[in-house]
Amino acid sequence: MIVKFILNGEDVTVRTAAFTRLIDLLRNTFSLTGAKMGCLTGHCGACFVLLDGKASPSCVIPAFSVRNREIITIEGFSQTDEYHDIMAGFEQERVDCCGYCDTGKILAAEALLEKTPRPARKEILAAFDGVRCRCTEPESLVAGVLATAEIRQRRLYGRGA
Numbered sequence: 001m002i003v004k005f006i007l008n009g010e011d012v013t014v015r016t017a018a019f020t021r022l023i024d025l026l027r028n029t030f031s032l033t034g035a036k037m038g039c040l041t042g043h044c045g046a047c048f049v050l051l052d053g054k055a056s057p058s059c060v061i062p063a064f065s066v067r068n069r070e071i072i073t074i075e076g077f078s079q080t081d082e083y084h085d086i087m088a089g090f091e092q093e094r095v096d097c098c099g100y101c102d103t104g105k106i107l108a109a110e111a112l113l114e115k116t117p118r119p120a121r122k123e124i125l126a127a128f129d130g131v132r133c134r135c136t137e138p139e140s141l142v143a144g145v146l147a148t149a150e151i152r153q154r155r156l157y158g159r160g161a
């Protein structure tokens with residue numbers, strides 16, 4: 001089947017089997033390897049992409065279902081100011097980034113902040129539900145996201161949160 005979608009801001013068209021996993025399409029056809037092969041069952045977040053703005057596990061998304069939708073991978077997202085806000089917030093609060101779950105943590109943070117620029121602690125914890133991280137304490141993640149929210153507010157509006 002032919003599937004057309006938007007990938008990191010570009011219109012793309014691919015021929016693929018309907019049930020090819022999105023993670024395989026990204027890695028094998030587009031050489032985008034930032035979505036990592038983790039659990040492959042939708043439970044760890046290592047393979048997250050933003051699918052129409054929602055942090056989503058690409059290992060359980062079949063190719064046919066992305067038709068006419070927008071996908072941003074960590075490679076595309078890393079070119080944005082929003083990515084740098086998150087990096088700065090995480091660094092400020094010393095959020096661990098060992099490499100295994102970075103894609104999941106970063107894209108989960110972005111999906112939350114895009115919808116909720118000033119999230120509450122409870123909302124932050126809920127946003128990371130789908131991310132399995134062995135290194136980071138939940139409170140450190142909360143601090144990292146709150147720091148990011150402040151940094152972003154300052155960048156956008158020239159003032160603190």
Ligand code: FES
Pocket residue numbers: 036037038039040041042043044045046047048057058059060
């Ligand atoms: S590899 Fe997709 S959620 Fe774990």
Ligand code: FES
Pocket residue numbers: 096097098099100101102132133134135136
């Ligand atoms: S930072 Fe190591 S698993 Fe998350």
